[in-house]
Amino acid sequence: MAGYSGRFAPSPTGLLHAGSLVAALASWLDARAHQGRWLVRIEDVDTPRCTPGAGEQILQQLARCGLVPDGPVLWQSQRGEIYQRALDQLIAQDLAYPCGCSRKDIEAAQTSPTERHRAQVYPGTCRAGLNGKPVRAWRLNLQAVREARSLPTITPWSDRRLGEQTEDVAAAVGDFVLRRADGLWAYQLAVVVDDAAQGVSDVVRGEDLADNTARQIVLQHALGLPTPRYLHTPLVLGSNGEKLSKQNGAEPLDVAAPLQALQQAALALNLPQARSASSVTQALQGWLEAWRTLYC
Numbered sequence: 448m449a450g451y452s453g454r455f456a457p458s459p460t461g462l463l464h465a466g467s468l469v470a471a472l473a474s475w476l477d478a479r480a481h482q483g484r485w486l487v488r489i490e491d492v493d494t495p496r497c498t499p500g501a502g503e504q505i506l507q508q509l510a511r512c513g514l515v516p517d518g519p520v521l522w523q524s525q526r527g528e529i530y531q532r533a534l535d536q537l538i539a540q541d542l543a544y545p546c547g548c549s550r551k552d553i554e555a556a557q558t559s560p561t562e563r564h565r566a567q568v569y570p571g572t573c574r575a576g577l578n579g580k581p582v583r584a585w586r587l588n589l590q591a592v593r594e595a596r597s598l599p600t601i602t603p604w605s606d607r608r609l610g611e612q613t614e615d616v617a618a619a620v621g622d623f624v625l626r627r628a629d630g631l632w633a634y635q636l637a638v639v640v641d642d643a644a645q646g647v648s649d650v651v652r653g654e655d656l657a658d659n660t661a662r663q664i665v666l667q668h669a670l671g672l673p674t675p676r677y678l679h680t681p682l683v684l685g686s687n688g689e690k691l692s693k694q695n696g697a698e699p700l701d702v703a704a705p706l707q708a709l710q711q712a713a714l715a716l717n718l719p720q721a722r723s724a725s726s727v728t729q730a731l732q733g734w735l736e737a738w739r740t741l742y743c
């Protein structure tokens with residue numbers, strides 16, 4: 448496919464683990480299966496949560512697994528000015544507004560009890576003005592974006608594995624944050640700006656990130672950026688049945704045995720065991736055909 452660009456975008460809050468290798472392998476295989484480019488972006492925008500040196504180490508782990516990016520690595524921590532330009536563009540078009548609400552204010556304004564682990568829906572308090580409160584965060588004005596870009600209330604999107612999806616972003620999260628009260632850039636803004644900057648045509652990532660997609664699509668429309676195709680891959684579950692993640696104690700990947708690590712990742716993607724493969728390169732080539740059959 449002409450113009451295919453894919454990416455792997457890890458957060459360096461720790462080293463690569465078995466779960467994040469699945470996302471890396473999936474995005475690499477999809478790029479290769481489409482004769483496309485495979486890029487890497489280090490999502491170190493949430494600096495306080497990042498581990499110093501982890502970004503470089505992740506790149507080394509990937510290289511040991513034969514996964515080498517086809518272009519320069521993008522580091523989100525160096526892109527503040529670019530994100531500011533995107534926010535300025537939205538502000539100039541009246542599609543973003545300052546918010547002076549504290550977490551407490553937002554909690555108090557909830558009309559229905561929200562589950563504690565879920566993000567609370569922002570009720571739009573500051574859409575009409577700050578009422579003398581100081582600016583804390585910047586938010587996307589969903590209603591203004593819908594009107595300016597003629598978007599439906601329900602955002603439809605399509606996933607290459609999960610099929611047709613929909614989300615009412617206003618009902619699910621409300622006017623979401625673009626720049627946080629602590630001055631850091633919101634994940635959604637950084638991802639959308641960078642996917643466009645890297646010319647990403649296909650986002651291949653774990654299913655745990657699927658519920659960001661509708662918000663990212665709305666933001667793409669707001670910024671006049673193209674919407675890539677999406678493929679969300681099956682999650683790797685730990686022995687406790689929960690998603691394998693750094694937060695629930697996933698071990699860093701053992702790159703002393705990269706072939707073994709890749710075999711495990713391939714299993715999670717329902718790819719056949721490359722038993723006869725004697726090298727990482729051979730195993731990767733071997734999975735390409737199966738990937739095409741399963742996911743393309």
Ligand SMILES: [Zn+2]
Binds near residue numbers: 546
């Ligand atoms: Zn507010």
